[in-house]
Amino acid sequence: MIPVDIPLWADLLASLLMITGGALTLIGSLGLLRLPDLFARIHGPTLNNSLGLGSVLLASILIASIQADRLVFQEVLITLFVVATAPVTAMLLMRAGMYRRRADGGKKKAPQPDEST
């Protein structure tokens, strides 16, 4: 693709969106480290695929639209597919964790360092 001059405002806005998305993704992943157990850890990565992904895609839409000189919104499809699939894995993890806890019979759980990665 031929590089097109991107106006300053779009450059700034896209950078801001990218930084927001990156920061949210980092915080979400930090959640895996800082939260105490499997159930709480499931909440961490949801940051990545909601607003984190959203801001990166918005930046992508903005820059792609300016470069192509028309509205490019194929990125909406990525959102659609992620929103339709990510909750299913989260629910599966949650259910699996619940069944395991039930199978343990309420025993005090040993710390599990990296089960939700």
Added chain:
Amino acid sequence: MKRWPSLTLFTVTLFALWLLLNDTLAPGQLALGLILTIAITLGTAVMRPLRARPHHLLAAVRLFFVVLLDIARSNIAVAGVILGPAERRTNSGFMKIPIDLRDPYGLATLACIITATPGTVWAGLSPDGAALTIHVLDLQDEEAWVRTIKYRYERPLMEIFE
């Protein structure tokens, strides 16, 4: 006659997806997309034994924006919990919410909304369908969560699907 609306909605959605994927409005792609989507709709009808009957599309649009706003807000809230002091991170727990929504498509949408919103994950529905279990990261005010789920999500979903 009841099956007609959902059939067309499904076909139209697939057709729009196809055009968006190919990023084109060329006549050849239009024709191919039309043939494909109609064939897929007919071919997969057996796999979707239950007919969804969404109506009140305006309510659906409104719900979409409500959810978008809530996702943005709870992103900030969850980020605060993760970065915050250690005692705030141990507040997580399960809670039950009484539920009146019965339509399976409505429940599936509710499950996706709850799970896609950071801070809450769907954890199951009781066998009689009267109570759902969710896991909440920052479980301080159970009442507030019940209100959020029931008024912000469940009521519009019942309007749309029932």
